[in-house]
Amino acid sequence: MNNKLTYKEAGVDVHKGYKTVKLIKESVKKTFTKGVLSxxxxxxxxxxxxxxxxxxxxxxxxxxxVGTKLMIAFMTDKHDTIGEDAVAMCVNDVICQGAKPLFxxxxxxxxxxxxxxxxxxxxxxxxGCIKSGCALIGGETAEMPGLYxxxxxxxxxxxxxxxxxxxxxxxxxxxxxxxxxxxxxxxxHSNGYSxxxxxxxxxxxxxxxxxxxxxxxxxGEALITPTRLYPELIMDLISxxxxxxxxNVTGGGFYENIPRxxxxxxxxxxxxxxxxxxxxxxxxxxxGNIDIDEMYGTFNMGIGMVLAVDKNDADKVVEYLKSKNxxxxxxxxxxxxxxxxxxxxx
Numbered sequence: 396m397n398n399k400l401t402y403k404e405a406g407v408d409v410h411k412g413y414k415t416v417k418l419i420k421e422s423v424k425k426t427f428t429k430g431v432l433s434x435x436x437x438x439x440x441x442x443x444x445x446x447x448x449x450x451x452x453x454x455x456x457x458x459x460x461v462g463t464k465l466m467i468a469f470m471t472d473k474h475d476t477i478g479e480d481a482v483a484m485c486v487n488d489v490i491c492q493g494a495k496p497l498f499x500x501x502x503x504x505x506x507x508x509x510x511x512x513x514x515x516x517x518x519x520x521x522x523g524c525i526k527s528g529c530a531l532i533g534g535e536t537a538e539m540p541g542l543y544x545x546x547x548x549x550x551x552x553x554x555x556x557x558x559x560x561x562x563x564x565x566x567x568x569x570x571x572x573x574x575x576x577x578x579x580x581x582x583x584h585s586n587g588y589s590x591x592x593x594x595x596x597x598x599x600x601x602x603x604x605x606x607x608x609x610x611x612x613x614x615g616e617a618l619i620t621p622t623r624l625y626p627e628l629i630m631d632l633i634s635x636x637x638x639x640x641x642x643n644v645t646g647g648g649f650y651e652n653i654p655r656x657x658x659x660x661x662x663x664x665x666x667x668x669x670x671x672x673x674x675x676x677x678x679x680x681x682x683g684n685i686d687i688d689e690m691y692g693t694f695n696m697g698i699g700m701v702l703a704v705d706k707n708d709a710d711k712v713v714e715y716l717k718s719k720n721x722x723x724x725x726x727x728x729x730x731x732x733x734x735x736x737x738x739x740x741x
Contacts, residue, residue, distance in 0.1 A: 406540025411508045415536055418514035422521035426531040430497065433532060440532030442498045444557065451560040455494035459484035460551035462646075463588040464619075469547060470603045471615040474512055477550060478519025479526075480585045483622035484645070485554035486527045487700070490629045491641040491656070493564035494556030496529035502551045503536045506543035516550060519621075527626040529554065564633070566640035566656035566703065573639060574709035575653070575663055575727035578628070578716065580699030582620035582675055586646035587693045591618065594683035609674050617675050625700050628719065632702075636712050640703035644695040650736055651692070653701050657729075665727040665738040673697040687740050698726065 402409060416436060423435050432441035444452055461480040468477045478501070486496045501520050503513060513536055524531045543549070558564075583591060595601040595614060603615030610617045625643075632638060640656030654662060676696050679685065690696060704712050709725060716723040727736075 406507065407538045408508065411510050412536060412538065415508060415510040415513045418510055419517040422514070422518045423531050426499075426521050426524040426529070428528070428530045431530045431532055435533075437533075440498065440500060442530065442532055442555075444497075449557065449559045453494075453558050453560050453563060455489050455492045455556045455558060456554065457485045457488040457556075458551065458553040459488065460549065461585045463592065464585045465547075465549065466592060467588065467603070467615065467618045471619055473615070473619050474515045474519070476519050476619065476621040478516045478521070479523035479621040479624070480519075481550050481552040482520055482523030482527060482554070483624045484585055485552045486523075486529065486556070486624065486626050487622070487643045488645075489554050489556040490626050491564065491643050492556075492558060493562050493633055493638070493641075494558040495630055496527050496554055496556045496626055498530045498532045498555055499524050499527075500532065500553045501534035502553075503534070503548060504539055504543065505537070505548035506540050506545060508536065508538045512548075516548070520552070523624060526624045528630070529556075529626075562633075564638055564641060566658055569639045569656065569658055569661060569703050569729060571661065571729055571731050572706050573703050573729040574706050574725055575665070575729070576702045576704060576709065576712060576716075577670065577698035577724050577726040578625070578700040578702070579623075579671065579722050580644070580673070580695045580697055581623035582617065582673060584622040584645065584695055584699060586695075587648075590683070590693055591679065594679050594685075599682050607678065609678050611674075623699050628721070629700070631719075632712070632715070635715065636704065636708055638702050638704060642701045644699055644701060646693075648693050648695065649691045649698075649738060653736060656703060660731060660733065661729050662732050662734060663727040663729050663736055665736055667691070667696075667726070667738060667740050669724045670726060671697050671722065671724070688738070691738055698724070701726065703729065
């Protein structure tokens, strides 16, 4: 009688891991930029900094996941863009300090590894990296039976960017009278999905396959819309204009994120009347009977990135963004006052 146990009998099939690596190689290599020194499969990813381009290079890092938006991916069985969300959640933070994303690492954990699904997720990560101008130089795929239910997984990422010390954007030069400009989001992005699911699936009992007239799509298609990637636009913008501060509108909405760039003693008066509130937010507010301040304290409401600029530069920045087929909107002005944002919804 043979009582010898194997790793496979414990629920981990290392050969599926090898197969996954083979399937993702092509997607990963598409992201490689000039600084990449290592190939996929090494114990560590290596990246060379172009020291001639920076007087005093500063590395800026960020890490995040996509939260319970993953549950929408499970419900819709759509896994090709959730990796793009993971990239966006990291690079969109890093660029707020004026840093150019250099490289990205991913982490995928699951109960039972499905090489094809893992490759689809990594393809989304690769696409996000390509759109952000950064290289995917490493990652980890962890098979953990017993921790995740069948078909479930988690995905997170880590990004490193670079900026010259003299060009760091930290909000320190923001002053009274400066203007806040909002750049549109692509949808909910990857925050607030616990409330999203509560509204649509617990409170109103929607199905992800339900076609919703107000959305012009199925509910699932609207909810799985990938987070917008801002690096290309922002890197172009900061090369041409003095951007004093930036806020990535993520979890906590306007109230928590916009003030993160403000110097002490300053806050802002926000006007929402010109914001193009996306249909998905209007539907959520209606179906959940949610207070407007709760909406702006949880979601981006159609504004994914906020810039602080001098009042004399505001019109030029807006016009330039419009020339790039953007739809920017002046959403507020800096004021001397203690306390949080004052948001007017008239």
